[in-house]
Amino acid sequence: MKVRLLIALAVFVTRLSGAPLASASQITVDFDEMSATCCVRNFSSISNVLDSRLTFGMLTIDGGMVVDSFKNATSAPNVYATSDPAPIAFAGAPTPLGGGLPGHIDMAFSSAVSDVAFDIINGGLASTFAAYAFDSHGRPLGVDNVNLNCSVCSGSVGHVWFDFGGISSIVVRSGQFASVVNFALDTIKFAAVPEPGTMMLMGSAIALGWSQRKRFLKG
Numbered sequence: 001m002k003v004r005l006l007i008a009l010a011v012f013v014t015r016l017s018g019a020p021l022a023s024a025s026q027i028t029v030d031f032d033e034m035s036a037t038c039c040v041r042n043f044s045s046i047s048n049v050l051d052s053r054l055t056f057g058m059l060t061i062d063g064g065m066v067v068d069s070f071k072n073a074t075s076a077p078n079v080y081a082t083s084d085p086a087p088i089a090f091a092g093a094p095t096p097l098g099g100g101l102p103g104h105i106d107m108a109f110s111s112a113v114s115d116v117a118f119d120i121i122n123g124g125l126a127s128t129f130a131a132y133a134f135d136s137h138g139r140p141l142g143v144d145n146v147n148l149n150c151s152v153c154s155g156s157v158g159h160v161w162f163d164f165g166g167i168s169s170i171v172v173r174s175g176q177f178a179s180v181v182n183f184a185l186d187t188i189k190f191a192a193v194p195e196p197g198t199m200m201l202m203g204s205a206i207a208l209g210w211s212q213r214k215r216f217l218k219g
Contacts, residue, residue, distance in 0.1 A: 025191050025192045025193065026115075026189060026190070026191050027057060027058065027059075027189065027190055027191070027192060028187065028188070028189050029056045029057075029059050029061075029188045029189075030075040030078070030186060030187050030188070031056075031066045031078040031079060031080055031186070032075055032076070032077065032078050034066055034078060054066070054080075058109050058110045058111065058113065058190075058192060059107060059108075059109060059188065059190070060107070060108045060109075060110070061080055061105065061106070061107050061108075061185075061188075062105070062106045062108075063082050063101065063102050063103075063104055063105040063106050064080050064081050064082030064083075064101060064105050064184070064185075065080070065081060065082075065101070066078050066079070066080055066081075067079060067081050067184075070121065070123065070184050071121070071123065071151055071152075071156075072121050072151070072156055072157050073121065073184075073186055074119040074121070074157065074186045074187045075186055075187045078186075079121060079184035079185065079186040080105065080184060080185045080186070081123065081182075081183070081184035081185075082101045082102065082103055082104065082105050082181070082182075082183065082184070083101055083103065083123070083124075083181060083182040083183075084101060084102065084103030084178060084179060084180075084181040103173075103174065103178070103181035104171060104172060104173045104174070104181075105171070105172045105185055106169065106170070106171050106172075107169060107170040107171075107172075107188070108168065108169045109167065109168055109169065109190070111168075111192070112135070112136060112165065112166050112167060112168050112193075113165070113167050113168075113190040113191060113192055113193070114164060114165030114166070114167060114190070114191045114193050115161070115162070115163055115164075115165075115189070115190060115191045116133065116160075116161070116162045116167050116170060116188070116189070116190040117159065117160065117161040117162070117188070117189045117190070118131075118159075118160055118185050118186070118187060118188040118189065119157055119158070119159055119160075119185065119186045119187050120146055120148065120157070120158045120159075120160060120172065120183060120184075120185060121151075121156065121157050121183060121184045121185070121186060122148040122149070122150065122151050122156040122157070122158075122182075122183050123151050123182035123183050123184060124150070124151055124176055124180055124181065124182035124183065125150055125151075125176055125177075125180060126147075126148065126149050126150045126153070127147075127148060127174055127175040127176040128145055128146065128147050128148075128175040129145070129146045129147075129148060129158065129172065129173070129174050129175065129183060130143060130144070130145050130146075130172070130173050130175070131143065131144045131145075131146070131160045131162075131170060131171070131172045132170065132171045132172075132173075133162045133167050133169075133170050134167070134168060134169045134170070134171075135166050135167070135168055136166075136168040138169075141162070141164065141166065141167060142162055142164070144160045144161070144162065146158035146159075146160060148183075151182070160172075165193060167190075172185065
């Protein structure tokens with residue numbers, strides 16, 4: 001009986017390791033928990049903008065700054081915006097607003113994730129925006145191109161969704177001309193899915209614990 005039970009547990013855990021877990025472990029980063037009357041810079045000075053970053057749990061994001069009042073934010077008030085000339089273009093911003101931003105946004109995850117989705121908000125001229133997903137070795141996993149209208153036009157917000165796993169980093173670039181790059185990300189969602197090996201170890205621990213419990217009860 002014990003052997004059959006252990007086999008059943010092993011089969012259960014094997015099936016569980018391949019089951020979709022995204023709905024049970026979905027994480028959302030929308031930057032709205034930060035108080036930003038104008039902006040919250042992810043750097044202490046203009047000179048070290050490229051060396052600084054913000055971390056939200058498993059997600060580290062770099063290349064821009066958290067600002068509020070950005071037009072068309074999908075989860076108001078804050079977004080994560082970049083602009084290669086800087087200042088970021090929005091009403092009431094001081095000048096300059098941290099020049100030297102690279103004009104692209106990089107996301108890195110502390111461990112591989114799946115089902116990464118986010119909104120791209122155009123803050124400038126109509127353009128194509130490209131999002132690239134990479135694995136932990138820097139190998140490309142996929143690309144999603146989004147065509148967006150100008151910031152004051154209908155159709156200036158687009159959605160990206162990478163519906164697969166093994167994602168360790170994402171880079172978002174604009175097709176806008178140099179010195180006029182201006183866009184933001186908002187409502188980033190992803191699923192932290194345990195690796196199959198982790199699930200198998202969990203199953204082994206369950207089986208071992210059950211076996212020891214049976215011995216204890218017999219004794």
